[in-house]
């Protein structure tokens with residue numbers, strides 16, 4: 562499927578009003594998306610674990626305008642309160658997807674959203690938030706065009722989510738999700754994400770992610786600015802090639818359950834993402850001293866106890882601690898004894914690989 566397949570060709574049914582609610586998870590990239598082209602096309606492919614507990618729940622109420630207008634009409638509420646400062650982001654999203662959802666201007670919308678994770682945790686809510694809105698819009702589209710298939714529904718939801726925020730494209734499906742075209746991954750596309758199509762070892766189906774909240778402040782660099790820094794970056798082309806190689810290397814790792822190879826690849830990806838930001842112009846250090854303390858502690862614990870636990874990072878200071886479910890009690894004990902001191906107000910979030918978005 563390409564983007565032109567996502568332009569509705571039939572006449573819509575008449576739908577006067579309604580309400581739909583979707584719950585969509587966050588995700589954590591193992592091979593990172595960092596750098597993009599026009600129209601939210603990624604500069605390299607990425608793969609992520611879909612999370613389970615970190616979710617956005619979004620309700621979309623819609624009613625048909627008496628006269629189809631020339632403007633988008635919507636109100637946005639976050640945790641029950643009107644949130645004006647989020648409206649420009651949604652307006653931009655509507656503008657980007659209008660070509661594919663020409664019915665949007667015929668409705669006035671009320672959007673209510675809330676997150677399961679603490680508001681200012683420094684956890685990016687764009688992946689869960691944008692994918693939840695995209696799913697609500699697709700639910701309306703399904704009412705307008707009841708003949709659309711399940712496959713079309715989820716691919717277009719991912720496609721729309723991507724236009725809201727790249728990583729959001731990976732939050733529709735469950736477990737392991739690939740976004741970005743790569744020759745070794747059948748069905749992969751730059752336009753939308755797909756479930757990793759090959760065999761996955763049991764170990765990786767129930768992986769744990771404990772998110773250590775090191776710095777809950779505002780992001781120092783927005784992801785839009787961050788991705789922009791890859792334009793003209795002296796190492797960009799090598800980095801993009803490396804992401805392709807790493808994604809290909811993931812195929813046998815995920816099949817065999819080789820946690821040692823997984824750890825080497827995932828930690829290298831996280832540090833490379835930060836290396837890119839440290840070597841861009843302007844440059845940024847997004848880790849905090851406590852991020853490094855945690856990394857060193859994880860390495861020492863892994864070495865001493867021979868437990869396959871590793872870290873990954875987003876474009877910020879928080880640390881995602883990844884480990885097999887079978888090691889949960891030992892790793893949580895380690896986190897409580899040795900890592901909690903490095904978290905802001907001792908806060909961390911326990912999560913695991915999850916099955917993707919759901920309709921409520």
Ligand code: DP6
Pocket residue numbers: 589590592593594595601607685687725726727728729784785788834875876
């Ligand atoms: C470091 O998806 O937040 O988390 O497309 O500009 O909204 P936009 O960027 P965004 O970038 C996420 C980057 C990352 C790595 C990843 O999730 O792959």
